[in-house]
Amino acid sequence: MEDMLFYDxxxxxxxITFHYIFxxxxxxxxxxxxxxxxxxLRTELVKYNDAAxxxxxxxxxxxxxxxxxxxxxxxxxxxxxxxxxxxxxSIIGQTLAMEGMFSFFLESxxxxxxxxxxxxxxxxxxxxxxxLVFIGSWASGYLILATNAWMQxxxxxxxxxxxxxxxxxxxxxxxxxxxxPAFLHxxxxxxxxxxVVVASIGAFYLLRNTHLAHGKLFVKTGVVFGFIASVxxxxxxxxxxxKNVAKYQPAAFAxxxxxxHTEEAGxxxxxxxxxxxxxxxxxxxxxxxxxxxxxxxxxxxxxxPGMDQFDESELPDNIPxxxxxxxxxxxxxxxxxxxLGFSLFFLWRKKLFTLRPLLWVLLCLVPFPYIANLTGxxxxxxxxxxxxxxxxLRTSDGISPTVSSGNxxxxxxGFIALYLLxxxxxxxxxxxxxxxxxxxxxx
Amino acid sequence: MELFxxxxxxxxxxxxxxxxxxxxxxGIIHLFYAKKEEDKVVIAKSAGLFWDANExxxxxxxxxLFMAFPTYYASVFSGFYLPLIMVLWLIIFRAIGLELxxxxxxxxxxxxxxxxxxxxxxxxxxFFGIALGxxxxxVNLGGVENNSSVYEAHYFFLPLWNSSFSPKGIHPGxxxxxxxxxxxxAVVTLAIHGANWIVLKTNSSINEQLKNVVFNANLMLLGxxxxxxxxxxxxxxxxxxxxxxxxxxxxxxxxxxxxxxxLFYVKRFKREASAFICSTAVIVGGISSSLASMFPKILxxxxxxxxxxxxxxxxxxxxxxxxxxxxxxxxxILVIGYLIVQKRxxxxxxxxxxxxx
Numbered sequence: 001m002e003d004m005l006f007y008d009x010x011x012x013x014x015x016i017t018f019h020y021i022f023x024x025x026x027x028x029x030x031x032x033x034x035x036x037x038x039x040x041l042r043t044e045l046v047k048y049n050d051a052a053x054x055x056x057x058x059x060x061x062x063x064x065x066x067x068x069x070x071x072x073x074x075x076x077x078x079x080x081x082x083x084x085x086x087x088x089x090s091i092i093g094q095t096l097a098m099e100g101m102f103s104f105f106l107e108s109x110x111x112x113x114x115x116x117x118x119x120x121x122x123x124x125x126x127x128x129x130x131x132l133v134f135i136g137s138w139a140s141g142y143l144i145l146a147t148n149a150w151m152q153x154x155x156x157x158x159x160x161x162x163x164x165x166x167x168x169x170x171x172x173x174x175x176x177x178x179x180x181p182a183f184l185h186x187x188x189x190x191x192x193x194x195x196v197v198v199a200s201i202g203a204f205y206l207l208r209n210t211h212l213a214h215g216k217l218f219v220k221t222g223v224v225f226g227f228i229a230s231v232x233x234x235x236x237x238x239x240x241x242x243k244n245v246a247k248y249q250p251a252a253f254a255x256x257x258x259x260x261h262t263e264e265a266g267x268x269x270x271x272x273x274x275x276x277x278x279x280x281x282x283x284x285x286x287x288x289x290x291x292x293x294x295x296x297x298x299x300x301x302x303x304x305p306g307m308d309q310f311d312e313s314e315l316p317d318n319i320p321x322x323x324x325x326x327x328x329x330x331x332x333x334x335x336x337x338x339x340l341g342f343s344l345f346f347l348w349r350k351k352l353f354t355l356r357p358l359l360w361v362l363l364c365l366v367p368f369p370y371i372a373n374l375t376g377x378x379x380x381x382x383x384x385x386x387x388x389x390x391x392x393l394r395t396s397d398g399i400s401p402t403v404s405s406g407n408x409x410x411x412x413x414g415f416i417a418l419y420l421l422x423x424x425x426x427x428x429x430x431x432x433x434x435x436x437x438x439x440x441x442x443x
Numbered sequence: 444m445e446l447f448x449x450x451x452x453x454x455x456x457x458x459x460x461x462x463x464x465x466x467x468x469x470g471i472i473h474l475f476y477a478k479k480e481e482d483k484v485v486i487a488k489s490a491g492l493f494w495d496a497n498e499x500x501x502x503x504x505x506x507x508l509f510m511a512f513p514t515y516y517a518s519v520f521s522g523f524y525l526p527l528i529m530v531l532w533l534i535i536f537r538a539i540g541l542e543l544x545x546x547x548x549x550x551x552x553x554x555x556x557x558x559x560x561x562x563x564x565x566x567x568x569x570f571f572g573i574a575l576g577x578x579x580x581x582v583n584l585g586g587v588e589n590n591s592s593v594y595e596a597h598y599f600f601l602p603l604w605n606s607s608f609s610p611k612g613i614h615p616g617x618x619x620x621x622x623x624x625x626x627x628x629a630v631v632t633l634a635i636h637g638a639n640w641i642v643l644k645t646n647s648s649i650n651e652q653l654k655n656v657v658f659n660a661n662l663m664l665l666g667x668x669x670x671x672x673x674x675x676x677x678x679x680x681x682x683x684x685x686x687x688x689x690x691x692x693x694x695x696x697x698x699x700x701x702x703x704x705x706l707f708y709v710k711r712f713k714r715e716a717s718a719f720i721c722s723t724a725v726i727v728g729g730i731s732s733s734l735a736s737m738f739p740k741i742l743x744x745x746x747x748x749x750x751x752x753x754x755x756x757x758x759x760x761x762x763x764x765x766x767x768x769x770x771x772x773x774x775x776i777l778v779i780g781y782l783i784v785q786k787r788x789x790x791x792x793x794x795x796x797x798x799x800x
Contacts, residue, residue, distance in 0.1 A: 064542045067495055068535045072528075074505050078520025079527055082598070085520070089513020090759035094767060097506030100499060101774035108496040109781040113788060116492070120788055164513075166760040400521035402586065402600035411528045418532055425539065429546055 003405035005396050008080045011412040013381075015072055017374055018419045022066035024373045027141050027187060028194030029059050030134040032225060037127045047213055051221075052130070053118075054214075054438035055198065060115060061429050063107075065422060072415070080408065084388050084398030090166045091157055092147045095173060099143040107136030141190070142183055149178040152380065153248050154389050165389070181244055182380070185237035188229050189376060192336065193369040195226035196362075199343075201434055203362040206353055214438040216353050219362065223347055227340040233333055239295070245383065246296050249390060251310045252383030255319045256326035257292060258282050259306040266293035267304035270327075275320045280307070316385040325378035332372040339365060444765060445758040448511040449741075451771065452504055457730050459500035460571070461636075461723050466490040466497055467571075468637020470537065470564020471630065473557065476656065482647045483557060484545075485794050489644045490560075491541040492793060496785075498534070507771075511764060514597055515741060515757035522582060522599040523574070526617050530570050536563040565630065572629025576622030577601070579733050580678065581743030581751070583613050596749040597757070610678050613746040621674050628667045632729065635660050635706065636722040643715045646794050654710050657718065661706040664725070668703070685736055692735045699728025 033052050040048035074096060077085045085093075110132040118126045156172025157165045167173075199222025205215030246253045254260075258270045260280045269291040273282035293302040307315055316322050339361060346352040352359075384390055388398045469490040477483045509516045520527060540560030544553045582599045585592035594600075604616035608623075638653040638660075675682050686692050702724030709718045737743060742752040750756070758764065 061542075064495070064538060067498070068538045071498070071502060071534060072531045074502060074509075075520060075527060075531055077509065078505075078516045079524050080521070082517035082521035085509060086514050086517035089509045089516060090763045093506065093510025093513060093516075093759075094763065097503065097510045097767070098770060098774075100503035100506045101771065102777070104499040104502055105496070105774075105778050105781055108499050109785050112492060112496065113785065117788055167763040167766070170766040400517075400524070402594050402598050403521050403524045404600075407524055411525070414528070414532060418535060422535070422539070425543065429543070432546065 004403070004408065005399055007405050007408040007412055008399050008403075009395070011080060011408060011415065012076060014412065015069065015076065015415055015419075016377075018423070019066065019069040019073055020374060020377060021370060022062045022069065023137070023141070024190045024193045024370070025197060026059055026062045026066055027137045028191035028229075029055055029062070029197070030130070030137045031191060032194055032198060032221065033059065034127075034130050034134050035221070035225075037130050041123060041127055047217055050214060050438045050440065051217060053440070054433075056115060056130075057433050058197075058430060060111070061426065061433065063111060065426055067108075069419070069422070080400055080403065081388075081398050082400035082402075084393065087163055087393060087398075088165045088389060090164065091150060091173070094167065094170070095143045095147040095150070099140055099147075103136050103140035103143060105136075107133055107140065110136065138187065141187055145183040145186060146173055146176070146179055148380065149173075149176045149182055151389050152182075152384055153178040153244075154392060159392070165392075178244055178248065181237060181240040185233065185241050185376075188232045188237055189369070189373050192226055192229040192233060193373055195222045195229055196336075196365050196369045198222035199226055200363045200366040203359040204434065205437075207356065207359050207363065211437045211439065218438075219343075219352065219359070220347060223340055223343045223352070223362070226336070227344045230333065230336040230340050234337065238330075238333065243296060246304070249383060250305055251307070251314050252316055252322070254305060254307045254310070255316045255322050256379055256383055258285075258323045258327075259292075259304065261308050262303065262306040264303060266290040266299075266301040267296075267306075268292060269295065272327075275323050277319065313386070316382055318382055318385065322379060322382040322385075325375040325382060329372050329375040329379060332368050332375075336365075336369070336372070444761060444768075445511075445754045447768070448507070448758070448764055449739075449754045452507050452511065453731065453734055455500055455504040455507060457727050459497070459504055460726050460730060462497040462500060463494065464568075464633050464726055465636050465640035465719075466494045466537075467564040467568045468633040468635065469640055470540075470561045470637070471568060471634040472637045472641060472653065472656070474561025474565060476649055476652065477557075477647075479648060480553075482649055483553070485645045485647050486641055487541060487544055487557065487560060489641055489793055491545075492789065494538065494541055498538075510767060511759060512741070512754065512757040513759055515752055518584075518597045518599065518752060518757075519578075519742060522601055523577070523617065524600065525603060526570060526574070530567065533563040533567045533570065536560075537567060568630045568633040569626040572626035573618060573622040575629065575730070575733060576625030577615075577617060578742060579625075579675075579737060580610050580615060580619075580621060581745045582615065583746055584742070584744040584752070585746070585749035587613060587746040587748050590748065592749060597752060610674075615745060621671075621678060624667065624671045624674060628664065628671060628729075631660050631664045631667060632722070632725055635664065636719070636726060639709075639715075639719040639722050643719050644793050646792055654718075657706060657709045661703060661709070664706075665703055668699075682736060685738060695728055695731040695735050697728070698724050699732055702726075702728055 033055050036048050036052035036055065039045070040052060110129045113121070114126065114129040114133055117129065121129070150173060153176060155176050156167060156169035158168045159165055198218050202215045202218025202222060205211040206219060245256070257267070258273060258275060259267055260282065266289070268287040268289045270282060270285060270287045273285035273287070276283045290300045293304055294300050296302070296304065307319070343352055343358060343362060346355055346358060386395055387393060388395050469486060473483065473486045477486050536559045540556045540558075540563065544556040544560070547553070582601055584599050585596045586594045586599055602616045604618045605614055608616070608619045610619040610621035635657050638657050641647060642650045642653055686696070702721045705721035705724070706718065712718055739753045739755060740751045741754055741757070744751045
């Protein structure tokens, strides 16, 4: 039984991690493509149209990867988490089915038109199809977040005698207090990833001394979008989410902040330190007293319950992983504000395009928003443990009763091999597209 | 309300098999009949432009099944664990085959992705047929051993095959000689459908040859169908009782049969769309006849201890089903709108459309 739970969780974690590399780019990038296309309509400068079409190529590669790695996510609810599906399908099936109906149809229909239809439709309609792709991809994010919000903070349900959750109020799924902050935080984070990708491709061209006009446009747009996104990530969206966790999942809050013991006169904020699960303390801790109480409740001496206040069975089952995920996310978020803020300053002083060290930093920044996005999701998912539906359905009670661990290990190994291949092909194609450059080939 | 959602999901699934079915069929034809590079390019393109929009129907069917019949979704997806995950892998290979071939011109590159597209399309058609065979034949619900259930009554786990490949008895495997026959019928049907699609959407040099292929494959389809009904009659004591009790259900087998008859005229049709409409009738008629023959069961039990899964004992609560009705109607109106826009802009032969890469 323990084995089965372990392999099911590893397989889900692995496949969702790999999957979420792609949508986090496409959601943000679709907005930036709409921006480029809009600028082209306003200014009629052809470099904006080149940018829109160039990033649509990158978008298309990511979209394909997102589709093929996304279908296994929907199916895995049934294959590996059958009990969870049986008990909660009435509710999370709503939002998942709506995602297909309202998002995937829109996205896939109009993506083909955006890619193939520029000459057929004229510029204004082409812009419109771009907007529809953007709406489709954000609708997908919204409905997935609505699904996840219900698992984090269940609302609008009733539990029958046989343990099944049934929906009693549809609109509650969308007025869930967990949903809006999580959605905004997630979308801004996705915008950050795409902005850093745009800026780093621009920096690459400038450093290599090719495609200079486009390179400057990419760096400028990426830095401006990226800086705005990085600030919004911290405040108000990050702050709002942290307060939600403190309010609705206090055990997860204590674990992610690394508070082992309750301090009477206000909680400190931990900057670094390694959780020591044997002695129930942080090793090598650097912390600032009372700041966490202030940030969370705007009161320096507000008491925040530490992990000692909760029963062992209510605490997340992997506290160090949760703690590190959270601190990596927050640490990177702070670094993004600093780097992008510097870049914006030098952009304003008109020195950024020749400041090679900073261009190098922007180029090398590209993996880090991905890491921050993924660790952010780990915080949400590890923090929800040991539950699938917070407080109501334990993770260990959600797995398929008939699938043996040997079968799951077999498919896990298959997914690892297949996704390794997909990852290599993805890098090859994106590399080729970047190498090909944003200017249309002359016939 | 259960009946209503059953019909909606059946329609969505049928649309999936009609639309993505031609992509699978195109892959099968591509694998066996496309020899010249121009033909390979254009045939792959006739599927490559549309596969992702077509696949959405599968995702939507899955989502609706999850929402409306969660017990069924949980039971079937976990019970057919290995074949389902393999279908996911094949879907990935099919997609990357189509998407990657155009990125480099080198022979080694294009030929490996052509094979990836063709072989996985062939296997997907086979697997979907086998899946239909399994659903019709039934499974050992509850995993009954020695007259007692090992699992809860609505769960099961099927091995890929049992020692005798026999569909009889209470311990069938996923692959037996009945489901294999249904799988082969699906391959032939979708190959016909794909060939019709290629003739409709392209000017490939093998269009005339494909009409012969369709004619011959149609003979195999007719033979296979009759053969499968004999086997079916042998396994199941009362296979056609629904059609006898509710004669109007005969409309579904009639649609199937009309499709097959129509396909024999493939070489004389003046409009290229006619043959495609006939193979669409075969797919829709085949799926609806199979479902109608079992109704209201959606997964029969092969043992006498646990009752079959029906639309009534697997559905969710009334409130969820009726509230979802509101958004599904809005959703379908939007989807029809998209299809009209898309049809207007991407209609006709696709040979000279700019592929963008």
